[in-house]
Amino acid sequence: MWYEQLYSGAITIFFVWGACLMSYPFNRLDVHRAYRRNYGNLERLICHFTTFNNNFRIQLSQRDHRLTGNQYVISGLNAIPDA
Incomplete structure (x- = not known):
């Protein structure tokens, strides 16, 4: 049904959002800045x-x-x- 598509959309949005947020702590650990290049x-x-x-x-x-x-x-x- 149509509501089954909501689950896959929510999971996709969650993982994209998580990937965007996880770059900050890894960049802070690696290059001590929020972004790779300033x-x-x-x-x-x-x-x-x-x-x-x-x-x-x-x-x-x-x-x-x-x-x-x-x-x-x-x-x-x-x-x-x-x-």
């Missing part, structure tokens, strides 16, 4: 408006992936090899 900082906004680049967040992630091999490992200037 794209909302002031430096990003300054760089974004000075370079007029709409894809700066994606390029920042690609830069770290290119330098360290992992997009979640945030790298600084010391990760860039000398020429």
Whole structure:
């Protein structure tokens, strides 16, 4: 009947909701932040408006992936090899 679909919908919504909530404690344990990457900082906004680049967040992630091999490992200037 129609009410049998409510159970599967409720279970699906519960698991999606749980997955969204469980990322916070695991990120706090792993990287000590609420999110894996912090794209909302002031430096990003300054760089974004000075370079007029709409894809700066994606390029920042690609830069770290290119330098360290992992997009979640945030790298600084010391990760860039000398020429």
